[in-house]
Amino acid sequence: FTLEELSIITNDFSTQNLLGEGGCGCVYKGRLRDGREVAVKQLKVGGAQGEREFKSEVETISRVHHRHLVSLVGYCVSENQRSLVYDYVPNKTLYYNLHGEK
Template identity: 70%
Template sequence: MWSTDSQFLRSQPSTHPLAASPSISNSIYSPDHGGVGNLRAWFSYEELAEATDGFSGSNLLGEGGFKCVYKGLLADGREVAVKQLKIGGSQGEHEFRAEVEIISRVHHRHLVSFVGYCISEHQRLHVYQYVLNNTLHYHLHCEGRPVMDWATRIKVSAGAARGLTYLHEDCHPRIIHRDIKSSNILLDDNFDAQVADFGLEKLAMDSNTHVTTRVMGTFG
């Protein structure tokens, strides 16, 4: 991962499924500082299926070991990215609930905005704001793309660094991403970076301890 990406610098509802469940840990997930009371919108599975044309392959943005991401259009006209966790993946319901509680209160201009979520039988989905200008990986490595100039490279790297600094230092609890790569850095039309895929990889309790909820990073 690093050997490739190092080239970058060189060349609304009041009731929802989570509201009825207790906080995973009162010391971490305090409702007074976000908690389930301040979560983003809960979507039904049918709403998200309609938004993505039945999770059509033509709307597929990307696929990983345990997830697929689809472009969607909500009924109110918003474009979104819908992350569907694959049934039988490594993340259980407890982890999904914990992840939603945390990322629902993460706000930074250089982090992809969380819009909402869905819990429906065995289906688990996250909904994020759709970022228009593809990924850094696309602009660096896809054939036929113009070479990114140095000013833009520095702008993108600085924006991504600010987003990561917020996650690692200023977010409460702190979230350590552990899977930084060019395909997880999205770009808007002004080439402002937005870091994606910063789910509950690791919560840093303090400088000496941490809580790990699942395998971090990607293989390869």
């Protein structure tokens, strides 16, 4: 994906599409042109993950397929911005599923 494509499908990374935020960055809900819903994980600029580690992660994730893991749809590397695009799975957070409501 290009950064422009990700910007379009997330409505310019709108706060209305923000699903969550963590130590690695923010996750936004997006919709591809074919109607498929995706989760776009925009990694923090200047984060600890380098170019080689990012590429290695993309290669590894794209080869792993399991019914309990979301699938990697694609990725974006644009200047200093890195993003991962996953299938969107509507559900509560992992923390909620492990620990319940707090």
